[in-house]
Amino acid sequence: MKLYSNINIIFTVWLASLLLISYLGFSTLPHSGKFSNDFLSSFSNWDGGHFLAIAQKGYQENFQYAFFPFYPMVIKTLTQFTNNFLLSGVLISLLSFYFGLQILYKLIILDFDKKIALKIIAALAFFPTSFYFLTAYSEGLFFLLVVLTFYFLRTNKLFLATIFAVLVSGTRLAGLAVVLALILEVQLTRGINKKNWFVLFSPLGFLAYVWFLYNQTSDPFYFLTAERYWQRELVVPIFGFWDTIKNVTTPNFLTSHFNPVLDLLFAIFGLGLAIRSFRFLPISYSVYAFVSIALPLFTPTLSSIPRFLLPIFPIFILLGLIKSQFLNLFYPVITLMLLSIFTVLFFNGFWVA
Structure with a gap:
């Protein structure tokens, strides 16, 4: 596979910056006290610990069934060579993100020029929650599998698209959005027939x-059922928005409800771009983006939406197409500031997304 030097630079700057910011923040600022005071252990804070536990011992607790198995399976496999579950989890995330950026670039230049493609890559790499690609979370692996599926779909290699x-x-429930987009694209452009019927097996992991x-x-x-342990039972989508809006209207929302406010803003941001994508992007991209955003809206809380936006590459394509000079300046300033803050908060044991 051809590797692109400009993406190597973006990835290197991203990685070096986050390692420096996370270490300085961990060394100098207060911790939540919920996790170990060991810097390396902080790479598996929150959900990361559950992924590692599943990789080590399988599903031991009922609430762990909310985590799909493919990422823990890959961790367990790699650990046979590294002898360290945490190292395996982080390596999988980093390598997946790196190669995912390379594949995404190849996918983007099917429709746009290289300058726009690099702008899109940078918008994703420095998104406020992109530090999760550095941790023992499934975001990196999921992102790689998503862009591989769409790349092979767009290059008419349907068997490979189906495999991914x-x-x-089998990595996350949102993978069903990819399955739906794949089958719909094949049906609309070619029709399901004896030459491509195997795409119907794409939900086999699920x-x-x-x-x-x-x-x-x-x-x-x-x-x-396990999702209920994480406040994610099915509800009418408006409930999550309404509860968050009620929190925003309380007098002390900046101190006691700051996370829900951010969740609401990111949800509006992502949903708006997903809807807009139907005007400018291939139908498979738009379906994937919209369904991926819609799924977490059917829960009582908008929590984690800032993280869930990461693998939804169509919204970053739209960001890369922005022509306004003001927005092109405003977006990097805001995202870099939030990325720095969120990175320190996460590694110091505070909940971000």
């Missing part, structure tokens, strides 16, 4: 997890 769609559907849950718990959709 199978893997992505179905394998459903079968596993049935054997373990007698409930094939137990991951939905």
